[in-house]
Amino acid sequence: MLVRWLIGAAVLALLPLAAHAQSYDERPAKPVLSTEGFNFERRIVEIAMRDGVKLHTVILVPKGAKDAGILMTRTPYNADGLTSLQKSGDLGAVLDGYDSAPDVVVGGGYIRVVQDVRGKYGSQGIYMMNPAQAGTKWNPTKTDDSTDTYDTIDWLVKHLPESNGKVGILGISYDGFLPLMALINPHPALKVAVPMNPMVDGWRGDDWFHNGAFRQTNMPYVWEQVATKDNSSPWISSYADDYDLYLNGGSAGAIGKAHGLEQIGFWNKIVAHPAYDSFWAEQAMDTVLAKQPLKVPTMLVASQWDQKDIYGATAVYRALKSKDAGGDMVYLSMGPWYHGQEIGAASNLGPVKWDQDTGKTWRRTVLSPFLAHYLKGIPMDVAPVTVFESGTNEWRRSDRWPIAEATTPLYLKPGEKLGFDATPGDVQTVDYVSDPAKPVTFVPRPVAPIGYDGDHWTGWLTSDQRPVSSRPDVLSFTGAVLTAPVKIAGVPVVHLTASTSGTDSDWVVKLIDVYPDQVPGDRAMGGYQLAVAMDIFRGRYREGLGNPKPIAANVPLKYEFALPASDHVFLPGHRIMVQVQSSWFPLYDRNPQSFVPNIFFAKPGDYVKATQKIVVSGADASFVALPVVQ
Template sequence: MKPNTLWLALAATILFPAVAVADNVTPMTPDGVASYEKIRPEADFIKRVAMVPMRDGTKLYTVILMKKGTNNAPILLSRTPYNAEASAMRASSQKLSESVPVMDVDYVEDNYIRVYQDLRGVHKSEGVFIGNRPLSGPLNSTGIDESTDAYDAIDWLVNNVKESNGKVGIIGSSYLGFTTLMAEINPHPALKAAVPQSPMVDGWMGDDWFHNGAFRNAVINYAVVQSTAKAESDGTAVGAADDYSRFLEAGSTGDYLKKWGFDHYPMIRKFTENPAYTDFWSLQAVDKIIAKQPLKVPTMLVVGQWDQEDSYGAPAVYNAIEPKDKHNDMVSLVIGPWRHSGVNHYGYKLGALTFTGDTAHEFRVKYMKPFFDHYLKGAPDPKTPPVLTYATGANQWDESPKWPMGKPQKIYMTDNMGLSFTANGNDKAHDDYVSDPAKPVPFVPRPINLNDPAQWRPWLVHDQRFVSNRPDVLVYTSDALDKPVHIMGAPMVNLFAATSGTDADWVVKLVDVYPNTTSEGASQGYVGQEMTGFELPVGIEIFRGRYVNGFDKPTPLTPGKVEHYHFGLPNVDHVFLPGHKIMVQVQSTLFPLYDRNPQTFVDNIFYAQKADYQKATMSVFHSSNIELPVAE
């Protein structure tokens, strides 16, 4: 070989090294590949995974996402029991905006760093899972809680994510709303803004586990999923048959739990062994805890008007901390026309209701992101309204200086099953129905699947005509309205009632009855004949009678004695339009969403026996009324 030829050959070897060629494949070549890196070099984003250490040495799995080129950026954090990896990356794409949940798109496209973290003991994090882990104190002597874990996570992030500007916001819905609130207790100095959405605040009083003492059977599957195999379970394996029949045939909820092998789960035992509102629950209530804390973090509380899981928490926290907001600029309350967590999805419709555009995206872009931009990026003050609510019926956003805006105006049950803003003066008049635990009123039409999202998510707006003609449902209806009635607040129930039994549940529904015509048009919240004569629930709530003298001390009811049951319906902004009617329905079962009251007093309803379930005559007196928060 000539010298110059040799040099050229050596140069080629150096510049273009030989590529290793795999052995030729044969029909017997194994097809398994160890892994595939979904994020290709051309991806427009960076993904990092870190095991972030807590103060006790436990490491939590943390996913960090940002667009390439992100710099001097705020961190938006969510702490979740629902799989950080799956929550952060909903799809596989080389574009971050196509990979993250829809609620995150506007942030990752605008120089935000998005972070999701698995809580202790679930999915890829170390440690032990305790549902709604209590704050360190009387119920928790470990010194470790979701407040300390949030502090430690934020501290690590601002010191180890080099693209950060050192400012952190926290956001999340449902359980993530709970962890968002917990981060505000003894907060890290870098935590500058918080948006708790539909937060789990008081699981006994009105969020996931109980409502005014009545147990929600729908949480059983949730408890099994979250408590099994680091929350990797598929849930209960009871089949697809009608849950109405399944729970009824089992007997009590305790019998159901035993039959399917769920009675030994610690999370479920916490429910069954603590049916009353003792310190076990009251000392966990986040609104009571946070009321005692100084107000340090600007907070936007968000809830859906028809939140089927956590309607109680956000308004309760607002009531707890708003008095400390001296300049009315640190705390805001938002009520949108959504289901549970609907703020983070598409807000065009809910059930049969349709709205004027994507209300959820409109809120996120016009109000929520500017709130974060101001506190995390130094953007101009957006002048967030103290209260922002969506007036269903009128289909418009209302900005208000306080909540509630309405003043109480009583609407009474009257003779001939009427409703009137004038009392009829006969307090002894009453209407009766027989409540039979063997034939409970379903909360949606059968067949019922408590785990079916299509049935579960919109149930609070389901047309109530399917039960209006039942003999065990009292229906009181006003005349057609000649002018709008606009309510802004939580309607308060004053039910004067008696039972022939020694215990009872009372379910009250406030309903907007649409005209039996199609002339109103889509601008008023519906399309064509779909809403003709529709009975739209504005609010539904239950009260377990044994707690009439105090939630912590269940007592038998005296047969025939009239008791005053006073409780609130969910907070709403709603307009009853002219031509509509106001309706109130009263019943004693809402099954199988809530466990059946045997109507015979027993120490613990979870363990009621077959003989305890007895028919009872329920009497509703015409002194009963709903205090509607009517806005002027």
């Protein structure tokens, strides 16, 4: 007992020393960062909206700024993180920010504002993915991204004495959708908008669907973006190959349930609206803005190989340009980029080289003078349409887009040939068997998760199509070697006449530039199959995008759908190819090829093989109408 008492006493005697030792820390309680060498002042403001909700806003004011324009970006991707300081190395601290094109922002001397949208990161309030206009059945609240932008601009012009009272808004992707919302009842101080690669219509051809086929590889994004305020809950997968993940998981609905997506309100909306009903149509920003007065000069920025939002920018351009009576309010830029590449280095896309840094050229000659004109009053020489012409690799200026309409038919012919002359006579077909158990990949396996590391995701639209050309379930119609250039500048349109032994089917059509077998000085491009434009169409919507119907089995039927816009020259020595297939996996969910009311809930027994027959001769021969510039 005595020994135990002595030990206890010794321990008690040591406790004050231990407590004292733990109170010593070589770190300051709250470090104060040195601003030595900084060329800006960073201000953090919680700006109150009309309903009292405060939005976290980072403001970067260049030192010595006076009469400066304001460039703002609203984002769901963490304003603090996107404006955080970078290790300076030997460059010193710089004014930077997300979606900025730093050379344009810094060079222009703009006040930079980045704000978290409602419910994300530092901002208060609820979160809805791409919320619709306030007061509609899809948004019963009294606020939306247009009212929040208005209230934010109102605060900025009243509280930033260094500004000239002129505000511009720009952003990419989701952050490109937000400038479009700002055009609804815009604040008088909003003088210019630059929506880059914006999310516009999630069903027709942007993030969630393409012509009814669901982009299931975006399911991790839905979970991570909505599940938590700060994106801290990751999507978990035990697969190294996404092909196995989505194939073994079954339908997209089954995969979503297994991963907990049924907890997410936006996911439940996607699953409940697989067709193009009012949920999608009434929120499509091209439709919404077509009903608004045109008050703010706007430049829509599109990427010809945008792997995320290839549809939206040109759709909004079409909707707004018809309202531009003076011809000086709506502009379009389209470059040879992946999603958002225009703000960075852009001398190539995968192995395809452009002979110049197209991003830098565009920022210097188009974006910078465009913003300076409206925020500083400096005269500009920017064409209404600025488009990069791949093939010749030259920038072109125009007063309109498209340059040509899709009126030149390129026919699919017997023997998997291709030509501008139709094959007369009796009906002939070329067939293949589509098996949902062995779907065609959109990139070679193993399929990595979506990400911006390497060229897997950023460059997949320009990836070589040869890996699938020899598959028995892919038809490759190839034309003769060209002796003269063929220039297209517009929207190719697919006119497919086909039958299926099933009662539903997907149709994937690709317009491809086949390089010569040898390319001097660029061995990697020898025989390369560069997809110029390609997309998918879910057959059940043949009679109406909002009206899914079973397909009559073994009956040749006509399908018509547009491919993404393209400005390209097929050069002499090259050949033109059109590929046709019925799956594009795992990017898009598998069509079971037997009609079910909602493919999200397809059962294993619903997935069946189908024989697909493409009509290649006679009056109803299949063709792709090209927008050929004569």
